[in-house]
Amino acid sequence: MKRELQNQVNALVLQVLFRGFRVLYKHDERVRKEMDAWKDGLTLKLVCGPGGAVLAMRKSERTGVAKLHRAQRTAITMRFKSVEGAFRVLTGQMSVSQAYAAHFFTLEGDIYQTMSFVRCVEYAEAYLFPRFWSRRILKEVPEKELSALRVYVLALLENGR
Amino acid sequence: MNYFEFTNPTKLCSGQGALDNLAYELEILGASHPMVLSDAMLEKIGTLKQVTDALSDVQIGRIFTDIPRDSSIETVNRIAKEYRDFGCDALVALGGGSVLDTAKGVRLLISQDADDLLELMGCECVPKGKPVPFVAIPTTAGTGSEATAVAVIKNPKLGIKMEYISQQLVPDTAILDPRMTATLPPRITASTGMDTLCHAIEAFSCLQKNPVSDAYAISAIELVRDNLLRAVRFGASRQARWAMANASFLAGAAFSNSMVGVVHAIGHALGGVCHVPHGDAMNILLPAGMMFNCKKCRDVYGELLLYLGGPELYGKTPKQKRARAAIEEVLRMRERLHRLTGLPVTLKEAGVDPAKFPEVARAALNDGAVIVNPRQVTYEAVIRILEVSYGN
Ligand SMILES: [Zn+2]
Numbered sequence: 001m002k003r004e005l006q007n008q009v010n011a012l013v014l015q016v017l018f019r020g021f022r023v024l025y026k027h028d029e030r031v032r033k034e035m036d037a038w039k040d041g042l043t044l045k046l047v048c049g050p051g052g053a054v055l056a057m058r059k060s061e062r063t064g065v066a067k068l069h070r071a072q073r074t075a076i077t078m079r080f081k082s083v084e085g086a087f088r089v090l091t092g093q094m095s096v097s098q099a100y101a102a103h104f105f106t107l108e109g110d111i112y113q114t115m116s117f118v119r120c121v122e123y124a125e126a127y128l129f130p131r132f133w134s135r136r137i138l139k140e141v142p143e144k145e146l147s148a149l150r151v152y153v154l155a156l157l158e159n160g161r
Numbered sequence: 162m163n164y165f166e167f168t169n170p171t172k173l174c175s176g177q178g179a180l181d182n183l184a185y186e187l188e189i190l191g192a193s194h195p196m197v198l199s200d201a202m203l204e205k206i207g208t209l210k211q212v213t214d215a216l217s218d219v220q221i222g223r224i225f226t227d228i229p230r231d232s233s234i235e236t237v238n239r240i241a242k243e244y245r246d247f248g249c250d251a252l253v254a255l256g257g258g259s260v261l262d263t264a265k266g267v268r269l270l271i272s273q274d275a276d277d278l279l280e281l282m283g284c285e286c287v288p289k290g291k292p293v294p295f296v297a298i299p300t301t302a303g304t305g306s307e308a309t310a311v312a313v314i315k316n317p318k319l320g321i322k323m324e325y326i327s328q329q330l331v332p333d334t335a336i337l338d339p340r341m342t343a344t345l346p347p348r349i350t351a352s353t354g355m356d357t358l359c360h361a362i363e364a365f366s367c368l369q370k371n372p373v374s375d376a377y378a379i380s381a382i383e384l385v386r387d388n389l390l391r392a393v394r395f396g397a398s399r400q401a402r403w404a405m406a407n408a409s410f411l412a413g414a415a416f417s418n419s420m421v422g423v424v425h426a427i428g429h430a431l432g433g434v435c436h437v438p439h440g441d442a443m444n445i446l447l448p449a450g451m452m453f454n455c456k457k458c459r460d461v462y463g464e465l466l467l468y469l470g471g472p473e474l475y476g477k478t479p480k481q482k483r484a485r486a487a488i489e490e491v492l493r494m495r496e497r498l499h500r501l502t503g504l505p506v507t508l509k510e511a512g513v514d515p516a517k518f519p520e521v522a523r524a525a526l527n528d529g530a531v532i533v534n535p536r537q538v539t540y541e542a543v544i545r546i547l548e549v550s551y552g553n
Contacts, residue, residue, distance in 0.1 A: 077286075079286070096532075097368060097532050097533065098368065100368075100532050100533065101367075101368035101369040101420075101533050102164045102165065102166075102369075103166045103285065106283065106284060106285040106286040107283045107284040107285070107286060108282075108283040108286040109282055109283055110282050110323070111282065111283070111284060111323070111324050111326075111527075111528075111529045112319075112321060112323070112527040112528075113527075114529075115526065115527045115528070115529065115531065115532065116527060118532060138537075139457070139535070139536060139537040140536075140537035
């Protein structure tokens with residue numbers, strides 16, 4: 001029961017994260033720079049535990065990222081070992097670096113490109129969670145190039161497909 | 162941190178006569194046709210012969226010595242093909258980091274029934290495959306590769322060094338025999354020894370640090386402190402050589418579990434872009450890397466002073482000055498090695514062109530080691546560390 005709830009929260013945060021990536025691609029220069037440097041057509045996947053929520057994306061020149069079908073094989077996969085571990089990261093109880101240090105997820109694919117993806121997740125986290133919150137988990141909170149509220153509003157308006 | 166993992170399944174055969182057990186170790190691993198990997202230099206100076214002699218009755222499947230200093234994906238793929246063509250059933254790797262990492266790549270390919278190492282990129286994502294008995298015999302005391310789940314292999318097409326992290330890379334057995342490092346020239350002894358120190362210090366301060374890896378790191382630091390200069394000055398000293406081989410193994414096991422940080426991230430990039438030998442890069446970058454991390458690591462570095470400088474120095478140094486004093490101990494060690502062997506202490510001496518700094522910085526930021534570095538690593542920070550390390 002608890003796991004099912006965590007699964008649903010994970011799926012929801014992945015939605016917000018995806019929309020957030022698209023908003024930040026347009027409005028945050030650092031995220032745009034990172035994504036522009038990705039190989040054309042790069043495919044990425046975030047898997048939240050066995051049988052858990054999945055976000056599969058590909059690089060899109062127009063919007064930064066576009067969705068893919070979850071079953072598709074991707075060049076880069078960040079795979080959480082458990083639903084609970086993914087929940088802790090996606091709800092901001094733990095940073096991506098801390099989760100990596102605790103072996104919460106595995107990486108498939110080129111570690112070089114994965115690092116860029118990790119930075120994008122960290123930028124998004126800085127907007128997603130309140131500052132006092134991010135400060136607790138991130139080594140350094142990246143400066144925001146626009147207000148978190150604006151990112152939320154834009155994310156709501158963003159096409160989630 | 163409230164969770165950690167630690168693993169070090171490698172059987173260690175360490176000390177006088179360790180090599181004599183090679184045939185037995187292979188036998189109990191179920192191997193009868195090992196492939197022996199080494200390099201041309203070790204063949205020339207007779208070290209390889211000591212190993213083939215130790216194999217006595219064991220039928221060698223293939224000896225491969227054409228391994229360059231910076232081994233590449235292509236080399237690994239080629240050797241894996243030969244392993245299959247010659248019907249080999251185990252790997253014996255004799256050499257420094259490059260030979261050992263090459264063997265790890267070959268092991269990964271064979272165990273997963275794959276042909277191209279590029280297909281197996283990643284971190285902790287490869288399942289246990291076909292068993293490939295693997296004995297590592299290091300001939301430098303530095304990389305600690307014989308104890309790690311990490312391999313760094315060059316991708317010449319992209320001009321970068323790629324990191325592989327997997328349990329499938331850890332050797333079954335490590336043989337540390339002082340005879341294997343007895344003829345190592347002083348300068349390489351110094352350079353690889355500083356790599357060991359760097360592994361231990363970064364392992365002791367990275368995000369994955371934990372009580373078990375700390376114990377390994379501390380033992381390694383004390384052995385380096387007491388034996389590196391002796392091994393450089395008196396290369397024939399078996400005690401000093403043995404101590405450094407043990408230090409290298411301990412530091413390897415430590416960083417394999419708690420990982421390395423910004424010094425290695427930049428060092429890998431300098432190796433890929435400017436071809437600076439790994440140990441030299443570590444020696445040059447370590448103090449600047451520690452100064453950068455000091456903001457987050459004051460207590461941890463302060464504690465390190467006990468092991469770097471000994472209890473007397475630690476006792477008489479006020480708490481707030483210990484971190485700084487620990488960095489000074491590293492600088493002092495570096496200075497002595499420089500005087501003894503000419504080991505470069507600046508990037509300028511190592512012949513690095515500052516025009517390459519931006520390229521090095523971009524590569525460093527994409528290295529897996531930045532993620533576990535205690536302090537956030539930015540482009541500007543890497544450039545600053547490179548600039549500080551360029552001049553004195
Ligand atoms: Zn190293």
